[in-house]
Amino acid sequence: MSAPKTLYDKIWDAHVVSEDADGTCLLYIDRHLVHEVTSPQAFEGLRMTGRKVRCPEKTIAVPDHNVPTTEGRDKHIENEESRIQVEALDKNARDFGIHYYPVTDIRQGIVHIVGPEQGWTLPGMTVVCGDSHTATHGAFGALAHGIGTSEVEHVLATQTLIQKKSKNMKVEITGKLKPGVTAKDITLAVIGLTGTAGGTGHVIEYCGEAIRSLSMEGRMTVCNMAIEGGARAGLIAPDETTFNYVRGRAHAPKGAQFEAALSWWKTLFTDEGAVFDKVVTIRGEDIEPVVTWGTSPEDVLPISAVVPAPEDFTGGKVEAVRRSLDYMGLTPGQKLTDIAIDTVFIGSCTNGRIEDLRAAAKIVEGKKIKPGMRAMVVPGSGLVRHQAEEEGIAQIFIDAGFEWRLAGCSMCLAMNPDQLGEYERCASTSNRNFEGRQGYKGRTHLVSPEMAAAAALTGHLTDVREMI
Amino acid sequence: MKKFEKFTGIAAPMPLVNIDTDMIIPKGFLKTIKRTGLGVHAFDEMRYDRQGNEIPDFVLNKPQYRKTEILIAGDNFGCGSSREHAPWALADFGIKVIVSTSFADIFFNNSFKNGMLPIVLPAEQVELLMKDAERGENARMTVDLEAQEITTSDGQVITFEVDAFKKHCLLNGLDDIGLTLEKASAIDSFESQSAQARPWV
Numbered sequence: 001m002s003a004p005k006t007l008y009d010k011i012w013d014a015h016v017v018s019e020d021a022d023g024t025c026l027l028y029i030d031r032h033l034v035h036e037v038t039s040p041q042a043f044e045g046l047r048m049t050g051r052k053v054r055c056p057e058k059t060i061a062v063p064d065h066n067v068p069t070t071e072g073r074d075k076h077i078e079n080e081e082s083r084i085q086v087e088a089l090d091k092n093a094r095d096f097g098i099h100y101y102p103v104t105d106i107r108q109g110i111v112h113i114v115g116p117e118q119g120w121t122l123p124g125m126t127v128v129c130g131d132s133h134t135a136t137h138g139a140f141g142a143l144a145h146g147i148g149t150s151e152v153e154h155v156l157a158t159q160t161l162i163q164k165k166s167k168n169m170k171v172e173i174t175g176k177l178k179p180g181v182t183a184k185d186i187t188l189a190v191i192g193l194t195g196t197a198g199g200t201g202h203v204i205e206y207c208g209e210a211i212r213s214l215s216m217e218g219r220m221t222v223c224n225m226a227i228e229g230g231a232r233a234g235l236i237a238p239d240e241t242t243f244n245y246v247r248g249r250a251h252a253p254k255g256a257q258f259e260a261a262l263s264w265w266k267t268l269f270t271d272e273g274a275v276f277d278k279v280v281t282i283r284g285e286d287i288e289p290v291v292t293w294g295t296s297p298e299d300v301l302p303i304s305a306v307v308p309a310p311e312d313f314t315g316g317k318v319e320a321v322r323r324s325l326d327y328m329g330l331t332p333g334q335k336l337t338d339i340a341i342d343t344v345f346i347g348s349c350t351n352g353r354i355e356d357l358r359a360a361a362k363i364v365e366g367k368k369i370k371p372g373m374r375a376m377v378v379p380g381s382g383l384v385r386h387q388a389e390e391e392g393i394a395q396i397f398i399d400a401g402f403e404w405r406l407a408g409c410s411m412c413l414a415m416n417p418d419q420l421g422e423y424e425r426c427a428s429t430s431n432r433n434f435e436g437r438q439g440y441k442g443r444t445h446l447v448s449p450e451m452a453a454a455a456a457l458t459g460h461l462t463d464v465r466e467m468i
Numbered sequence: 469m470k471k472f473e474k475f476t477g478i479a480a481p482m483p484l485v486n487i488d489t490d491m492i493i494p495k496g497f498l499k500t501i502k503r504t505g506l507g508v509h510a511f512d513e514m515r516y517d518r519q520g521n522e523i524p525d526f527v528l529n530k531p532q533y534r535k536t537e538i539l540i541a542g543d544n545f546g547c548g549s550s551r552e553h554a555p556w557a558l559a560d561f562g563i564k565v566i567v568s569t570s571f572a573d574i575f576f577n578n579s580f581k582n583g584m585l586p587i588v589l590p591a592e593q594v595e596l597l598m599k600d601a602e603r604g605e606n607a608r609m610t611v612d613l614e615a616q617e618i619t620t621s622d623g624q625v626i627t628f629e630v631d632a633f634k635k636h637c638l639l640n641g642l643d644d645i646g647l648t649l650e651k652a653s654a655i656d657s658f659e660s661q662s663a664q665a666r667p668w669v
Contacts, residue, residue, distance in 0.1 A: 014666075017651070017654050017655055017658040018651055018654045020633065022631075022632050022633060024631075024633045026648060026651060026654065026655070028655070028658050028659075028662065030669045037498050037499075037551075038498075038550065038551065038552065040501035041501065041502065041503050041552075044501070049645075051645070054655075058669075065498075066499065079499075081499035081500070082499060084499075084501060085499055085501060088501050122668070122669075124666075125669065130550055130552075131549075131550055132548065132549050132550040132574060134550075145574075146549075146550035146574050147550060147574065147577075148550055148551075148552035148555075148574060148577060148578035148581060149503075149552040149578075150552060150578065150581035150582070150644070151577070151578075151581070153645065154644055154645050154648065157645050157648075157649070158645060158648045158649060158652075158655060159655065159659075160648060160655055162633075162644055162647075162648065164631070166573075196486055196544055196547050197486075197543060197544040197547070197570050197572075200544070200570055200571075200572065200573060201573065227574075230544065230547065230572060230573070232573050252668075253668035257667060257668050258668075260667070260668070261666070261668045264666065296486050296488075298486075315485075315543075316483060316484070316485035316542045316543055317485055319483070319484065319485075320484060320485045320486060320542075323484070413495050413549075414495065415495045415496075415498060415499070432488075432490070432548060432549075434488045434490040434491070434548060435488075435490065435491060435513065436490055436491075436494055436513050437490050437495075440494075440513065440518070
C-alpha cells in the first residue's frame, strides 16, 4: 500500500506533467479564470511571440474589478482607463476564442463567484487566476491559487505552471459555531491566530465539524481568505454538500460522466495517518463575531474587545501597530463597539453570494439604516442579484435604505467609482483592510455580512448577537 | 529577460512589517495595459502627498536613497494581491534585490519572473543588513547570485539560499514559457491520458 496522502497530495499528484530532479514540476491546469486587470499584458505577450491560447475551452474570462456597479455601464464606462481595460478583455476574449461573460450578460460577476456558479470549478481540479482570491475555489476540494501576469501568460500558452510543491497545513475547527458566528468569523479568527504569514509556503486544508457543517457559500468564504493568512491555497475535502452544489450546473458533467466524476471525487480526502507539516486547531465554540481594528487582516479581535496598544505587541509589529492606529484614527483602550461607522459595504468574492445577502437581509428586515449612513449591497454576480430580487431580499435592502447595485468587485478594492473618501470609515464584508485599499485614507473594518448589516443600522461597530 | 549579474548598489532600509502590494503599487495604477512605466508610482501613497509632492521623510525620497537597488525590508514583504504590477513597479524603479525574513508566495514568484531576486535571511542577518543600509549611499552592498553571497559595505559576507532552477533562469535571463514549450510532448501526453481518466475536465 502506498503512503497515506493528504487531499493536497492527491490533487497535486494527479496533475504533475513532469518533475525535475530538484522537485520543480510542471503542473497541469484544468481551469484558467481571467479578468481584465491582470491579463492585458499576458495577451500582449502572446501576440508579440505569435503564441496561441493552448486550451481556450478551459479558459474563462469576465470583467469584474473595474466595472461600475451602476446602471448604464453596458453602454459606457466613464473612466477612460477602466474602459480601455474592459475593452481590451472584450477584444482578447474574442481574438483568442475563450469563454467570456461581458457586462451585458446576466452571468457576469466577480470571477470567483461566476466560476463556481457556472460549474467551471469542480472537485479535484487545478484552478488558477491572476488574482490572489482564487483560493476561493478550494472550497470544492480544488487546488486553486492566484498567479501573477507572467504566469497568466504561461498558462495561456502552455496550460501548465512551473511549480514546487508546498507544505501541508491542517486547520481544524472543531465543534459547533455559536449563534451569530459565521464562516467569515472562522476565517478571520484563523488569521488572527496564525498571522498573515502563518500559512506562507503551505496549502491549508480546513477540516473539522464546524467546517463540515458549512454550506458551499460558507466554505468559499473560509477558503477565500486563505491567502490573507499567507497560504498558497485553502482546501476543503468535497462531500455531499459539494456534490449537491455542483450537480446540474451549466458546465458540470452530466449523466454517466457525472457519475464517473463522482466516483473519483469521493476519493478526494486526506487518508488516515497522512502527515501535516503544521496543525492549528480552534474550538468552534470559542470563536466570537470578530472585527479587524488595524490595517492587516491579522489585526483581528472579538467585537467585545477593546483597541489594543502598540506595546501589546513585540518586534516589528510594535511600529506597524502604531502606524495602523494612527491611520485608523483609533485610541488604545477604546471599545470596538464605540467605533462610529459612516459606510457599509456588503459584497465581494468573500461575501457576495446569495447566502451572505440572505443573512444580512435577515438583520435589516423591517428596519432602517442610520440616517446619513452610506450603505451599499453589491451582489457577486448578475445571477445572485437576480435571485435576491426574486426572493424579495433586494426589496428588504432597498426599504432599509441600502443602495442595490450591479455585480462587480466594487468597493472591495475600489478600482471602480465605489470608493471611500478620506477618513471615511467602513464596515466591510470584503477581505483586505490595507491602507488605501477602499480609497485613499479610507478606513476599513472587516466583518461578516451580519455584522456589517448591524453596523448599518446602529452607525457603529455592533455585536450582532444583540440583534438575533 | 535581462541576465542577473553581480552588482554593487545602494540598499535602503524599510523595516516596516507586512508591506503589502497595495502599498507597493496602489490600485489606481493597475489600470495600465503595459508592464513599464510604473516605477514613478512605486510606494505611491507613502511617497507622495495628494498634490503629488514628494514626502521628504519617505526613505526612497531621501537624497542618499534615490538610486536604491536593494531593499532591506520587514517581515512578510509583498503580502496581499497577486498583482505583478508590484514587482513591475519595483523593477522599473531600479530595484534588483529585496531582502526580508519572509515574502508572500505570489510576490516571491512574480519577482523572479521580472529579473528581481528576493532573498530570505534569518532575522539577525536582516537586522545586520538593515543597520548597514541605514548608513546611506556610502554603504553599498554587493550581491553575487552565482556565489549566493551578499557583501556588506564593511566586507562582511552573508550567504543565502536560492532555488536552483530559479537561480539558473535569473543568471541566464531565461523565458519560462520557452523552457516549458520544450516539454510540449509531455503536456500532450498528459492531456491525452487525462482525457481518458477525467473526461469531464
